Amino acid sequence: MGSLPLKKNYRCVPSLQPFYSGGAFTVSSDGSFMACASGDSINIVDTSNSSIRSTLEGDSEAVTALTLSPDDKLLFSAGHSRQIRVWDLSTFKCVRSWKGHDGPVMGMACHPSGGLVATAGADKKVIVWDVAGSFATHYFTGHKGVVSSLLFHPDPTKQILFSASHDTTVQVWDLSTKKRVTTLTGHHSTVTSMALSEDGWTLLTAGRDKVVILWNLHDYSSLKTVTTYEVLEAVCVIPSGTLLSSRLGSSKQQKGKKSKLPAICFITVGDRGIVRVWNSEGAVCLFEQKSSDVTVTSDDDESKRGFTAAFMLPLNQGLLCVTADQEFLLYSPVEDPEGTFEFVLKKRLVGNNGEILDMKFLGDEEQFIAVATNTEQVRVFDVASMSCSHVLAGHTEIVMCLDTCVSSSGRTLIVTGSKDNSVRLWESESRCCLGLGLGHMGSVGAIAFSKKQRDFFVSGSSDRTLKVWSLDGISDIVEKPINLKAKAVVAAHDKDINSVAVAPNDSLVCSGSQDRTACVWKLPDLVPVVVLKGHKRGVWCVEFSPVDQCVLTASGDKTIKIWAISDGSCLKTFEGHMSSVYRASFLTRGTQFISSDADGLVKLWMVKTNECIATYDQHEDKVWALTVGKKTEMLATGSGDAAINLWYDCTASDKEEAFRREEESVLKNQELENAVKDADYTKAIQIAFKLRRPHKLYECFAELCRKRGDEKQIEMVLHDLDKEELRVLIEYVREWNIRPKFCHVAQFVLFKLLNIVSPREIIEIKGIQHLLEGLIPFSQRHYSRIDRHVRNSFLLDLVLHAMAVVEPDTGARELNEESLMPSDFNHEKETCSMESEDQEQKLTSEGLKEKAASRKRKSKKSKDGSKKKAKASSLE
DSSP: OOOOOOOOOOOEEEEEOOOOOOOOOEOTTTSSSEEEEEEEEEEETTTOOOOOOEEOOOOOOOOOEEEETTSEEEEEEEEOOOOEEEETTTTTTTEEEEOOOOOOOEEEEETTTEEEEEETTSSEEEEETTTTTTTEEEEEEOOOOOOOEEEEEETSOOOOEEEEETTTTEEEEEETTEEEEEEEEEOSSOEEEEEOOOTOOEEEOOOETTTEEEETTTTTTEEEEEEEEOEEEEEEOOOSSSSHHHHHHHHHHHHHHHOOOOSSSSEEEEEEEEEEETTTTEEEEEEOSSSSOOOOSSSSSGOOOOEEEEEEETTEEEEEEETSEOOOOOOEEEOOTTTTTEEEEEEESSOOOOEEEEEESSSSSSOEEHHHHHHHHOEETTTOOEEHHHHEEESSSSSSEEEEOTTTTOOEEEEEEETTTTTEEEEEETTTEEEEEEEOOEEEEEEEOSSOSSSEEEEEEEEEEOOOOOOOOOSOOOOOOOOEEEEEEEOOOOSOOOEEEOTTTEEEEEEEEEEEEEEETTTTTTEEEEEEESSSSOOEEEESSSSEEEEEEEEESSEEEEETTTTOOEEEEOOOOOEEEEEEEEEETTTTTEEEESSEEEEEEETTTEEEEEEEEOOOSOOEEEEOOTOOOOEEEOTTSEEEEEEEEEEHHHHHHHHHHHHHHHHHHHHHHHHHHHTTHHHHHHHHHTOHHHHHHHHHHHHHHGGGHHHHHHHHHHHOOOOOHHHHHHHHHHHHHHHHTTHHHHHHHHHHHHHHHHHHHTTTSHHHHHHHHHHHHHHHHHHHHHHHHHHHHHHHHHHHHHHTOOOHHHHHHHHHHHHSSSSSHHHHHHHHHHHHHHHHHHHHHHHHHHHHHHHHHHHHHHHHHHHHHHHHHHOO
């Protein structure tokens, strides 16, 4: 078997990011995207694959209200900061903002015309705003509690606004008269949702008093009260002509009821987590889900979870329900061959996974990944789309750990350990629990399948015991989970067990504990083999090498160690993490391993050289979960920031890309040299830009600077540059401008740049302020130096003239005058000048002799005078 190529780099694909933290959300008119509140920011989410299109950063306060304009072009948001913002979804920028409430804004609604938006707040006020002018058009008071829900009448000709409050009333406001029409009283608890019938004359209100009241808008009287025996959070009217209404009609006919469609069919959801369909005639329930798709919870009333909102999607896309644990469930109505009506869960979008504790790839092809979060469910995601395929519900407390395998019979099995002190065995395809293991006295924090026979698994608990569970007697089809039996039990450690691992040949099992040790046990009787001592903090992860007789351990003391099983000696210690190391796993047949820590870092190591060859920082919190695919060795990491990242080995692709770039660089360099040789500087500058060759670029501009006639080439080059290339050019000019040797070319290019590119385009360049801050001081220094040189040259001329060394250049002046005369006159003058040249030479020679004689006479006179002065001074 040949050696596998070593991994040198991984590429991270952020596959599943948290996009919803609960509370406000709104859906587009076509159902293609949602706007979801995530703390103080807003995420625009694609409903097809839960990917985040864009994130709108708000202020430091939480967002509590969202609504869209009818054309889905504008998004309105508000929150605890009381700032009402208008976002343009084409540019994802805030175009307007204002304040108007004295407390947090709790509800919003947009008028069907799109010109008005209504806001309601904790200050018990309802205000209607003009969108274009950002001013208040209506100001309504009268509620005695927090106003949480608003609804405009869908008919633009009917200027009516409904508001529901915690004071159990619904107020009806007339926008044309700016007065309250009436107050609807009938609920005995908070009104949570409102809906209008298709004809617009019946209002449905649902509350936490477990009833739905139908109101006649002709005289605002109560038509009927439907008791649901459930705390309601949302009510939706089913439009006629939709697939759902037709299915309801066929279902009614199959049941032998009247074929006439009911006057009003509506859907209710609440704390029970089930969808129910009601008929207003007779107040009967037409359909009720048999089981809930919401997270199973404990019996504590305070921790109950269910649906918090529901929305009927357009174009027969189904019903979208939102759960208290930030999940979006998309239901579609179907009709069984028997004629019974049923809601089928088509899609589950997880808005926030919470803290991810463990994960493993699932199946032979590893196309799924099982994830344990801080919930009672195990979520199974499709790796391709990262949509939640299904959930495994059965535990009553948080699932702490899990492991997966494919049994000898070909079944995909999942085993989970929970805080409810139990272990469960699941069959992934049927999504049913095959077995339940009880016996631990503490939460199960570590679990592992056998690697070879796959007929048992090992669990470790906070009760400090290690158990081996047998899979004998597990059948393909079970009506209820069978009780799993423990083949062996041992008190393994002095503190909580954090991790267990089974050897590749199923002969040994290793356990790591908070007591700072790792122990190796012989299977199946859990006979102790060796104790690995040396870590200074708890051991968080253990794993057997796939090829050697050694064990890898990761600890809270920031180190990773490799131990020999034979004698328990430490073979290697890897240091490099700056915080606790939570996970470590072998790669490339034991020659490499990957690790993760509490700082959110993932590191790739070489075993032979003790070298960390790559560090990745893609998480914002502790990386608790790390798993490696057995076939592709693809990585998946999960963190406390609720994000799941997939990592692909890009060593081969990076090598190919580097080779391709090198080949292109060679060709471009040759093309650049040819362009310079052919004096095609326009092409040469363009190629130098692509290759990021500043020195070659300087040489091209310097050559153009020397050739003043080729300035058009510079203008052509500068016209073709985009903003990014202009920024790069200004960076190069800034570097050239620093050195006096290159400053002339830098100033020349800068001069041309400022003449060709408009100031508006220059201002729009990213980081232009910092670039100009680097250009201005050196440019001032160069110009001041030139000014000094010019002044010094004037002083030199003055000194030379004063010393009579420099005489006026009269010949040049005469030459200029001669050049202005006619050509024949100049010819005659030339002949005369030739005749007089001899005479001038004679005169000049005689003049020189006379000057020399006069100088001798003057020198003699000066000597005689000096002698006379000396005698006179001696006499005195």
